[in-house]
Amino acid sequence: DTEVTQTPKHLVMGMTNKKSLKCEQHMGHRAMYWYKQKAKKPPELMFVYSYEKLSINESVPSRFSPECPNSSLLNLHLHALQPEDSALYLCASSQESAATNEKLFFGSGTQLSVL
Amino acid sequence: GENVEQHPSTLSVQEGDSAVIKCTYSDSASNYFPWYKQELGKRPQLIIDIRSNVGEKKDQRIAVTLNKTAKHFSLHITETQPEDSAVYFCAARQRMDSGYSTLTFGKGTMLLVSP
Numbered sequence: 001d002t003e004v005t006q007t008p009k010h011l012v013m014g015m016t017n018k019k020s021l022k023c024e025q026h027m028g029h030r031a032m033y034w035y036k037q038k039a040k041k042p043p044e045l046m047f048v049y050s051y052e053k054l055s056i057n058e059s060v061p062s063r064f065s066p067e068c069p070n071s072s073l074l075n076l077h078l079h080a081l082q083p084e085d086s087a088l089y090l091c092a093s094s095q096e097s098a099a100t101n102e103k104l105f106f107g108s109g110t111q112l113s114v115l
Numbered sequence: 116g117e118n119v120e121q122h123p124s125t126l127s128v129q130e131g132d133s134a135v136i137k138c139t140y141s142d143s144a145s146n147y148f149p150w151y152k153q154e155l156g157k158r159p160q161l162i163i164d165i166r167s168n169v170g171e172k173k174d175q176r177i178a179v180t181l182n183k184t185a186k187h188f189s190l191h192i193t194e195t196q197p198e199d200s201a202v203y204f205c206a207a208r209q210r211m212d213s214g215y216s217t218l219t220f221g222k223g224t225m226l227l228v229s230p
């Protein structure tokens with residue numbers, strides 16, 4: 001299995017809702033990432049987990065809460081989002097720890113719309 | 116922090132022509148430079164990468180060159196095909212004081228290959 005799987009593919013939520021994005025990889029990768037991508041823009045790093053520990057938080061608002069239950073799973077919990085949070089949320093993994101940040105494998109993303 | 120400039124923002128070529136995309140970076144300590152291809156509605160995919168101790172790397176029709184002195188690197192695609200049409204992102208890796216590293220992406224180049 002050489003894929004990073006993300007669910008759901010599409011999500012529409014209101015500003016008072018709580019939802020979660022899920023990401024799974026079975027490549028034995030030790031680092032997992034959350035990126036946010038707006039249309040026609042490059043991916044922006046949000047969080048990095050290395051060996052299941054949060055190693056990088058790029059000053060992301062607390063309405064986004066990451067969780068890494070085990071080495072294969074990564075979640076992003078969403079609460080009280082704003083319309084400007086609408087974007088494609090990409091999960092990625094890499095074989096080595098976050099110290100290398102090399103050869104990222106991206107999932108297909110969750111297209112999030114906040115109404 | 117690192118700053119990555121990418122040019123051009125759009126590039127149109129005829130099938131069979133070569134395409135060149137250029138990036139410059141600001142942090143002389145950056146030591147790893149990947150290129151990602153993102154087709155419309157799809158995930159970013161790593162197509163080639165280069166480390167700072169190498170000047171050039173080739174993989175079939177794709178090559179990357181790096182000039183550390185000038186702090187720029189370029190993607191070369193020969194014999195372009197319509198399926199090469201996509202947005203291409205360059206990136207530079209910088210190591211943080213914590214020992215972890217992050218990627219800074221360029222703004223992307225939309226390549227359109229016409230039959």
